[in-house]
Amino acid sequence: MPDSDKRRPSPEELLRRVQAEEDFARRGRLKVFLGYESGMGVSYRMLDEGRRRMQRGQDVVVGALQASRDEAVTGLLREMEVLSMLPNGAPDVDAIRRRRPSVCLIDGLASRNAADSRNEHRWQDAEELLDVGISILTAINLQHIAEKQEQVAAILGRQVDEAVPEGFLMRADDIEVVDSPTLDPELSELREIALVLAAEVVDAQLVEYLKRHGLDQTYGTHERILVCITPRSNAALMIDRGRRQADRFHGDLFVVFVEQSALSYADQAMLDKNLDAARQAGAKVEVLQGEDAVDTILQFARREAITQIFVGHSQRAGFWHRLWPNPVERLILESGGIDVRVFPQGETGKQAVR
Amino acid sequence: MVAAEGKLKVILGYAAGVGKTFRMLEEGQTLKAEGCDVVIGYFEPHGRQDTIAKTEGLETVPRRIIEYRERTFEEMDTPAILVRRPRVCLVDEFPHTNVPGSERAKRWEDVLALLDAGIDVITTMNIQHLESLNDQVREISGVQVRETVPDWVLKRADEIVFVDLTPGALLNRLDRGVVYAPEKAHRAKENFFKEPTLAALREMALRQTAHEVDLRMTPSAPREGEARSDSASSGDERILIHVTDSPSAVGLIRRGRRVANFLRADCFAVAVVPGPRRAALPGDQREALQRHLDFARKLHIDTRVLDAEDAADALVAFAHTNGITQIFLSKPRKPNFRFFGTKQLLAMQVIRAARDIQVTVVADRQTPRT
Numbered sequence: 001m002p003d004s005d006k007r008r009p010s011p012e013e014l015l016r017r018v019q020a021e022e023d024f025a026r027r028g029r030l031k032v033f034l035g036y037e038s039g040m041g042v043s044y045r046m047l048d049e050g051r052r053r054m055q056r057g058q059d060v061v062v063g064a065l066q067a068s069r070d071e072a073v074t075g076l077l078r079e080m081e082v083l084s085m086l087p088n089g090a091p092d093v094d095a096i097r098r099r100r101p102s103v104c105l106i107d108g109l110a111s112r113n114a115a116d117s118r119n120e121h122r123w124q125d126a127e128e129l130l131d132v133g134i135s136i137l138t139a140i141n142l143q144h145i146a147e148k149q150e151q152v153a154a155i156l157g158r159q160v161d162e163a164v165p166e167g168f169l170m171r172a173d174d175i176e177v178v179d180s181p182t183l184d185p186e187l188s189e190l191r192e193i194a195l196v197l198a199a200e201v202v203d204a205q206l207v208e209y210l211k212r213h214g215l216d217q218t219y220g221t222h223e224r225i226l227v228c229i230t231p232r233s234n235a236a237l238m239i240d241r242g243r244r245q246a247d248r249f250h251g252d253l254f255v256v257f258v259e260q261s262a263l264s265y266a267d268q269a270m271l272d273k274n275l276d277a278a279r280q281a282g283a284k285v286e287v288l289q290g291e292d293a294v295d296t297i298l299q300f301a302r303r304e305a306i307t308q309i310f311v312g313h314s315q316r317a318g319f320w321h322r323l324w325p326n327p328v329e330r331l332i333l334e335s336g337g338i339d340v341r342v343f344p345q346g347e348t349g350k351q352a353v354r
Numbered sequence: 355m356v357a358a359e360g361k362l363k364v365i366l367g368y369a370a371g372v373g374k375t376f377r378m379l380e381e382g383q384t385l386k387a388e389g390c391d392v393v394i395g396y397f398e399p400h401g402r403q404d405t406i407a408k409t410e411g412l413e414t415v416p417r418r419i420i421e422y423r424e425r426t427f428e429e430m431d432t433p434a435i436l437v438r439r440p441r442v443c444l445v446d447e448f449p450h451t452n453v454p455g456s457e458r459a460k461r462w463e464d465v466l467a468l469l470d471a472g473i474d475v476i477t478t479m480n481i482q483h484l485e486s487l488n489d490q491v492r493e494i495s496g497v498q499v500r501e502t503v504p505d506w507v508l509k510r511a512d513e514i515v516f517v518d519l520t521p522g523a524l525l526n527r528l529d530r531g532v533v534y535a536p537e538k539a540h541r542a543k544e545n546f547f548k549e550p551t552l553a554a555l556r557e558m559a560l561r562q563t564a565h566e567v568d569l570r571m572t573p574s575a576p577r578e579g580e581a582r583s584d585s586a587s588s589g590d591e592r593i594l595i596h597v598t599d600s601p602s603a604v605g606l607i608r609r610g611r612r613v614a615n616f617l618r619a620d621c622f623a624v625a626v627v628p629g630p631r632r633a634a635l636p637g638d639q640r641e642a643l644q645r646h647l648d649f650a651r652k653l654h655i656d657t658r659v660l661d662a663e664d665a666a667d668a669l670v671a672f673a674h675t676n677g678i679t680q681i682f683l684s685k686p687r688k689p690n691f692r693f694f695g696t697k698q699l700l701a702m703q704v705i706r707a708a709r710d711i712q713v714t715v716v717a718d719r720q721t722p723r724t
Contacts, residue, residue: 031520173522174520174522174523175520176518176519176520177516177518177560178518179515179516179517179518179563180515181363181513181514181515185571188567188570188571189571191567192564192567192568192571195516195560195561195563195564195567196560196561196564198518198560199557199560199561199564202553202556202557202560203557205553206550206553206554206557209549209550209553210550215550219493219494219550219554220490220493220494221490221494221554221557221558221561222557222558222561241712244617245613245616245617248565248568248616248617248618249561249565249616250561250564250565308714313705326702328702328705329699329701329702332685332686332699332701332702332715333685333686333699335685335717336717337493337717337719338717339609339685339714339715339716339717340685340714340715341680341712341713341714341715342705342712342713342714342715343712344705344708344709344710344711344712
């Protein structure tokens with residue numbers, strides 16, 4: 001959704017931008033190949049890219065390998081410079097730093113190093129190399145991403161203890177998915193999680209790119225749903241539908257309340273209950289402050305690149321309500337490229353939450 | 355004996371040059387090595403040497419020459435493939451529009467004919483050609499994609515596989531002249547081939563693939579080719595889209611269809627026209643309305659035309675009779691002033707009348723914003 005706002009950047013903003021440019025220029029580039037199960041050939045894809053870069057004249061070395069490797073991988077390795085690893089099985093970070101290639105391949109990213117190593121985890125070795133300006137190509141499977149392990153374990157019924165934090169992936173300059181169809185329902189679930197994770201990384205990169213180039217715009221690439229609740233609204237239904245829609249679209253859910261003065265005790269209790277329910281549903285919950293509820297909601301919606309606003313509508317509409325635009329009408333008219341889903345509320349609007 | 359329907363595999367990408375055709379041919383080669391009877395039904399070389407090399411050893415059914423307006427065009431020879439009857443047929447560029455004079459308007463329709471004859475098909479397409487994403491794609495890229503594939507056709511695919519390449523690597527390939535000849539590469543950079551545009555398209559393709567995986571995993575989800583919207587679906591939502599002659603109706607229909615797909619909801623499209631005035635509608639309005647209803651039907655949405663004076667009342671009454679849970683309407687343009695006695699917005703009339711039904715007012719993505 002190109003929604004460009006041609007404002008003049010402040011000095012702080014310019015400084016931040018220069019800083020971001022410098023950090024970007026100094027650090028090595030990280031590229032991650034992501035698969036959803038072992039044996040899908042992520043290592044092969046990583047090595048294949050390393051070889052192609054070598055053929056194009058880049059200085060590429062292999063810094064770390066996995067203990068087990070198949071024939072195809074072994075074949076590729078014969079064409080490449082492979083640095084020996086330490087006797088304890090950890091990558092020889094000092095040797096790599098001395099050798100100073102422009103690109104270093106690190107396989108088995110989730111491996112835990114032996115107790116006497118400088119870094120506890122191999123991904124920290126990669127981080128250290130990135131910091132000194134060496135670019136990294138690496139390969140990882142979904143089950144090795146710390147934040148996804150609980151979910152994966154629930155699906156596969158087995159636990160893996162080696163892990164890389166998701167934040168490491170999120171900082172990757174490039175992520176490439178190694179996708180393959182499967183008829184197995186469990187693997188399908190893993191595949192779906194891996195694809196959505198990759199989409200999130202790509203989204204983070206897009207936001208980063210726009211920031212780095214000082215572009216103030218957003219793209220409606222995924223659904224971001226904003227549920228606006230009041231003490232009186234049919235919040236349970238709205239949150240439930242918001243959660244469902246966010247899940248089906250693999251999107252994000254926000255729930256906000258615009259602070260009102262002097263809520264009655266009963267209303268405050270009801271509101272707290274609703275906000276709690278929102279947190280339980282995994283929504284990002286915020287209490288907003290502003291003179292005008294519609295403006296406040298729309299400001300938040302634009303800042304968070306919301307694609308759809310859920311709002312309740314009271315049926316208590318008399319003559320005066322029809323004469324002047326009511327808040328829902330204003331929200332509809334002033335929300336530009338955002339969809340508005342209106343939920344009936346009050347006695348007539350009560351629906352059971354299934 | 356009727357042959358079992360062929361299986362469809364779609365290789366999905368987010369731009370030209372990510373390696374879809376290469377992947378298709380590679381799969382063809384693997385199948386052939388396994389002893390499977392594979393032919394190339396259509397292949398677009400684009401002058402890419404590594405891709406052309408992948409066709410080596412694969413049988414190709416020659417293209418058919420079609421003359422149109424004193425020019426010759428080459429299309430896939432569907433009748434010849436049906437006669438040849440391979441086990442698997444490779445068909446590049448699924449969304450392609452055939453030249454007038456072909457039996458079918460679209461290549462995807464040719465593919466459906468092959469599947470009906472029991473031939474498995476492996477085909478390629480980019481995400482920007484998916485019908486329900488058309489408005490979003492235009493917003494992101496500024497490009498109005500004309501060749502689209504309805505979502506129900508993609509849903510019919512047994513397998514979808516995403517071919518990934520980073521935008522950086524793709525732009526690199528473009529600069530090295532691997533994707534297009536220099537002249538065309540230059541033009542490509544004016545539209546899709548900008549880094550943020552590619553990133554956004556790629557994100558959409560990843561999310562769509564995740565959605566397609568999700569759909570195929572849930573056994574209760576009916577395949578739309580088999581079950582039309584009047585049959586029971588797994589969701590408990592039923593969506594009604596209000597169709598008008600306004601240009602915004604097209605985007606509204608796409609959006610309603612997309613939401614219905616994701617929520618696995620039944621979907622209806624309803625136009626309201628007062629009977630006596632229907633004949634009196636100006637020709638262009640009547641045509642536009644008809645076009646929009648046809649468009650909805652092409653997306654496998656059941657359509658109705660209601661004869662009533664008051665659109666809000668008619669929509670709500672229809673919704674109540676048909677167990678509709680959500681009504682989709684176009685967002686009105688913002689009026690500058692609101693005078694006493696000004697006619698109420700249709701959206702507000704429906705919201706006020708629809709006491710137990712949700713109303714979704716869809717933003718107009720049809721009009722390009724400045």
